[in-house]
Amino acid sequence: MTQSRPAPLPADFFPADCPVQSVPVLGSRKWAWRIIRCLEDGPRRFSELRVPLAGITAKVLAESLRSMEQDGAVVRTEYAENPPRVEYALTPMGRTLLGPMDAMCDWTRENLGGLLAARLEYERAGR
Amino acid sequence: MTQSRPAPLPADFFPADCPVQSVPVLGSRKWAWRIIRCLEDGPRRFSELRVPLAGITAKVLAESLRSMEQDGAVVRTEYAENPPRVEYALTPMGRTLLGPMDAMCDWTRENLGGLLAARLEYERAGR
DNA sequence: GGTGCCGGTTACTTCAACGGAACCGGCTTC
DNA sequence: GAAGCCGGTTCCGTTGAAGTAACCGGCACC
DSSP: OOOOOOOOOOTTSSOTTOHHHHOSOSSOTTTHHHHHHHTTTSOEEHHHHHTTSTTOOHHHHHHHHHHHHHTTSEEEEEEOOSSOEEEEEEOHHHHHTHHHHHHHHHHHHHHHHHHHHHHHHHHHTTO | OOOOOOOOOOTTSSOTTOHHHHOSOSSOTTTHHHHHHHHTTSOEEHHHHHTTSTTOOHHHHHHHHHHHHHTTSEEEEEEOOSSOEEEEEEOHHHHHTHHHHHHHHHHHHHHHHHHHHHHHHHHHTTO
């Protein structure tokens, strides 16, 4: 059994349109996934989203929602009522993100312990 | 068929140990996934990695690899030869990331077109 | 003895995301 | 007429990831 080296990787190993280059596509990496989770069960109002997203400021929430709207993952619907009402909902495309998100969440659930242990071990050993 | 509103989300909707809070776990978001791809087929040397990761600087590559090593996704092996040889390889845990990564890449492949179209449409319409 | 390779390190700068605080118009309620 | 709610905006500061450029020690080669 020969321990063969894998072939060297070419300079164009990643094509210009390679998906791995563009992920994650949705602006704010800190809040986007949480926002999507909050919208999973149906449309939500701006102030309604601020409750579960504890600690988010109006500015950051507005920015995140706008960037997700630009990317076509979220729709903003404004109702001419009083007091004004604005609702945010997932688009069909936004909803398809739930699958890959679940896969990453499962991975984290299974490996977060080992990951934190690895950090402690790294620090304990050589630094 | 009643169009019922979903129940409001509580302030503790995301528990402190919720996986979605901790993803992505691997430091550098720009290069980590590409590095993992490069290591998929076996161990690679530092300078060997710089070829496919076109444009990465030695500093950023070293930082990224170290943070991935801290997280237990990569092992660094130093050989006392001349000229010095250092090899980086995926750990078993690092290898398990390939599944979720594939899911995200598939999503991007399928939706990147729609996403870019949504951006253009957003700009064209209301701004 | 000068040059180059290997695998980095160091110091400095740039940039985008994030956070804090204040403020806004339109409307209602007290 | 004062206060409050809603859905934000504006200005400013902080932080951390990433990029740039220069340099390093040890060894081999010419």
